[in-house]
Amino acid sequence: MTLYLSHLRLSRRPSAQALAPLLAPADPAARKAAQHNLLWSVFTDGPDRNRDFLWREERENSFLTLSARxxxxxDLFEPHQVKEFAPALSIGDRLDFQLRCNATRTEKTGGLSERGKEKKRHIDLVMDALQAVPGRKDLPEGAQSLRAPARLSLAQDVGRAWLARQGQKAGFHLLAAEVADYSTEVLPGHRGPRKGQPQFGILDLTGRIEITDPAAFLPMLAAGFGRAKAFGCGLMLIRRAA
Known part of the structure; x- marks a missing residue:
């Protein structure tokens, strides 16, 4: 399987910079949607094209992508830096990784959708774990919420366990993982009140894996891990462990 790992950067030309407020708006939710559309512009080749790329923002207006093409x-971008990505992996190879992901589980809700498919909902695992920790409304007046200090600790446990499960079907064994950050983003398009707005969680994981099945790992690497891939999640960056 040959993929393409690319570094894309928004052009510094005045014509492109004049569009910067539209291409990279300040509002975080609008920004994710705009960035996705911006990257679609260099991968789409027709109205029927399905998304076949993963992406993540590295720095402001700078992106890494992994794609089938x-x-x-x-003119909106500086000259792309593109290289073929076809790692030759064997059982027992150890890789260091970075992964930005939305870790979820899927629950059946009963009933059928308008298309006749079984209805499902996707639960953000860290948000779900935080529900068991008393928040400000659950404590006496004036008491501090316990969720903020517990947030990263729970994210560590949840992130490691989720990635270990991913490895069981993706051909790797998790040797070590560290959650560098956990944040939440508002889903693009939400126009209602801030309270109750739909959000998704983002875990930034680093660590080391050992390959157990190269034939299973590479397709999963191309497909991405977790959900919210349209919003810059799912791309696992790998390099051989020293």
């Missing part, structure tokens, strides 16, 4: 060059 090389990105097209447009």
């Amino acid at each position: 090389p990105p097209a060059q447009t």
Whole structure:
């Protein structure tokens, strides 16, 4: 399987910079949606094209992508840096990784959708674990919420356990993992009140894995891990462990 790992950066030309407020708006939710559309512009080749790329923002207006096809060059970007990505992996190889992901589990809700499919909902695992920790409304007046200090600790436990389960079907064994950050983003398009707004959680994981089944691992690497792939999650960056 040959993929393409690319570094894309928004052009510094005045014509592109003039569009910066539209291409990279300040509002975080609108920004994710705009970035996704921006990257779609160099991968789509027709209205029927399904998304076949993963992406993550590295720095402001700078992105890494993993794709089945090389990105097209447009005036909105600096010249792309593209290289073929076809790692030759064997059982027992150890890889260091970085992964930005939305870790969820799926629950059946009963009934059928309008398309006749069984209804499901996707539960953010860290948010779900936090529900068991007393928040401000559950404590006496003036008491501090316990959720903020517990947040990263829970994210560590949840993130490691989730990634270990991913490895069982993706051809790797998790040797070590550290959650560098956990944050939440509002889903793009929400126009209602702040309270109760739909959100998704983002885990930034680093660590080391051992390959147990290369034939299973590479397709999963291309497909991405977790949900919210349209919003910059799911891309696992790997390099051989020293």
